[in-house]
Amino acid sequence: MPNIGEDDVFEQQYIYKLKMLLAARGVVLNYGIDRAAIDVGVHLWIEAEDGSRDVSGPRVWIQAKGYHAETLTVEALAAAESISSHSVSMDHVRFWYNAPEPVYLVEYVESVDTFYAADVRDLVDNRGGLAKVATAGASTTFHLSKDQTIELALARMPRHRSMRIDGPAWRGRPLGHGIDPMRSELAPMDPQLYIELVTALLDAHDFRVHSNNGEFKPLNGLLGTDQPTVLTGRLYLTYEWVLPLFTEFGFDARSDFRIEGGPLHAHGDVIVVVDPTGAATPASIADDIDVVALAKERDTRRIMVLSNATVDSGLIGQWSRTYTRDGLVCEPQLLDSLTFNVLTATNVFLKFHERLGFRYRNYL
Known part of the structure; x- marks a missing residue:
C-alpha cells in the first residue's frame, strides 16, 4: 500500500x-x-x-x-x-x-x-x-x-511593493510608469496633499531640520499646516531637479534630438520655504520672517522654495530675484519642476499617483 x-x-x-x-x-x-x-x-x-x-x-x-x-x-x-x-x-x-x-x-x-x-x-x-x-x-x-x-x-x-520594469526606461531606470519626467506638469493640489508629497520628497532625500541644540532631526510633521513654513536644515542626499522652461518639448524639422534642461542641485545646508497654497510671495513671507537674514545667521547660501503654484503664476521670478543676492542662491521649484522629482522618485510616485492630477502629461 x-x-x-x-x-x-x-x-x-x-x-x-x-x-x-x-x-x-x-x-x-x-x-x-x-x-x-x-x-x-x-x-x-x-x-x-x-x-x-x-x-x-x-x-x-x-x-x-x-x-x-x-x-x-x-x-x-x-x-x-x-x-x-x-x-x-x-x-x-x-x-x-x-x-x-x-x-x-x-x-x-x-x-x-x-x-x-x-x-x-x-x-x-x-x-x-x-x-x-x-x-x-x-x-x-x-x-x-x-x-x-x-x-x-x-x-x-x-x-513591500511590486513594480513593473518592462515599460519604457528613463536613463536606464525603470520608473514604474511611462510618463516623461521632463515634459509633464502636475496640477495644483489640495494643500494637505501638497504637504504630504513635499514631506515624502524631502524624507526621500534625507532632509533633516536644524534643532536648537545644533543637531539635525527628521521633519516629524513640521510641515503639518497649510500655512507657509520656513525651515533650516541639511540635505544629506543630493536633491536634483530640472526646469522644463529650458527643456525642448517638440522636434525640429530635420532631427528627433531634443534639448534637455540642465540639472540643478541642492545638497548640504539649506533654507527650505514651503508654500502649500501656491499663493505666498516673498513679501508675504517677510511679514513673518526675514529669510535672507536667517540664511546669513545660519551661514547658509542655498534657499529652496517649494510652491504649489504653476509656472505661469509669475512667482518664480519674484522668489528668485528676492533671495538670489548677497551671495545667496535661490532657484524656486514650482509644480512644473517638482513634477520631475515626483516622477523620478519611484516610491514617492507609487505612494501618491492615485491622488495626483496633471495639467499636461507627455509619455516616454
Missing part, C-alpha cells in the same frame, strides 16, 4: 498551519505543481477603518522548512543565539533574491510551535550580497533571529 513518511506528514501539518496564518492577512496563493522552489504565497489585503478589506497590497511568496521537536528542542533553541535554516541551494537563493516579488524563507520549530521568517533579500544582503554568499559553495544556510517571527513578518509585509 502507499506509504506516507513522517517527514511528509510533518510538512503537511506545518504548511497548513502556515496557510491558516496567511489566510488572516490575505488571499492564499498556491502553485499547481511543486517546481518553483516556493511553497505558498499570499496576496495581502489592506483593512480599512470600517473593517472592509481591499485586496490591493503586494504578493509575497514563501519557502518553508521545519524542525521536528526532537531535532530542535526547547532547550536547544533557548541556548542558541539564532535559528539556523536548513541547507538551501544557491540556485534557489539566486532565484528568490532576483524574483520580481519578495520571497521569505520560513523555518517552523515544532518544539515551540512557532514560525520564524525573514526576507531572503535581507538575509543575503546581511551576508554581503549574492557574490559573497556564493563563495560558500553550491548550497548555504542562513541564520534567523529568534525575534523574527512570522507574526512580525506579516505585520511588515505590506511595506
Whole structure:
C-alpha cells in the first residue's frame, strides 16, 4: 500500500498551519505543481477603518522548512543565539533574491510551535550580497533571529511593493510608469496633499531640520499646516531637479534630438520655504520672517522654495530675484519642476499617483 513518511506528514501539518496564518492577512496563493522552489504565497489585503478589506497590497511568496521537536528542542533553541535554516541551494537563493516579488524563507520549530521568517533579500544582503554568499559553495544556510517571527513578518509585509520594469526606461531606470519626467506638469493640489508629497520628497532625500541644540532631526510633521513654513536644515542626499522652461518639448524639422534642461542641485545646508497654497510671495513671507537674514545667521547660501503654484503664476521670478543676492542662491521649484522629482522618485510616485492630477502629461 502507499506509504506516507513522517517527514511528509510533518510538512503537511506545518504548511497548513502556515496557510491558516496567511489566510488572516490575505488571499492564499498556491502553485499547481511543486517546481518553483516556493511553497505558498499570499496576496495581502489592506483593512480599512470600517473593517472592509481591499485586496490591493503586494504578493509575497514563501519557502518553508521545519524542525521536528526532537531535532530542535526547547532547550536547544533557548541556548542558541539564532535559528539556523536548513541547507538551501544557491540556485534557489539566486532565484528568490532576483524574483520580481519578495520571497521569505520560513523555518517552523515544532518544539515551540512557532514560525520564524525573514526576507531572503535581507538575509543575503546581511551576508554581503549574492557574490559573497556564493563563495560558500553550491548550497548555504542562513541564520534567523529568534525575534523574527512570522507574526512580525506579516505585520511588515505590506511595506513591500511590486513594480513593473518592462515599460519604457528613463536613463536606464525603470520608473514604474511611462510618463516623461521632463515634459509633464502636475496640477495644483489640495494643500494637505501638497504637504504630504513635499514631506515624502524631502524624507526621500534625507532632509533633516536644524534643532536648537545644533543637531539635525527628521521633519516629524513640521510641515503639518497649510500655512507657509520656513525651515533650516541639511540635505544629506543630493536633491536634483530640472526646469522644463529650458527643456525642448517638440522636434525640429530635420532631427528627433531634443534639448534637455540642465540639472540643478541642492545638497548640504539649506533654507527650505514651503508654500502649500501656491499663493505666498516673498513679501508675504517677510511679514513673518526675514529669510535672507536667517540664511546669513545660519551661514547658509542655498534657499529652496517649494510652491504649489504653476509656472505661469509669475512667482518664480519674484522668489528668485528676492533671495538670489548677497551671495545667496535661490532657484524656486514650482509644480512644473517638482513634477520631475515626483516622477523620478519611484516610491514617492507609487505612494501618491492615485491622488495626483496633471495639467499636461507627455509619455516616454
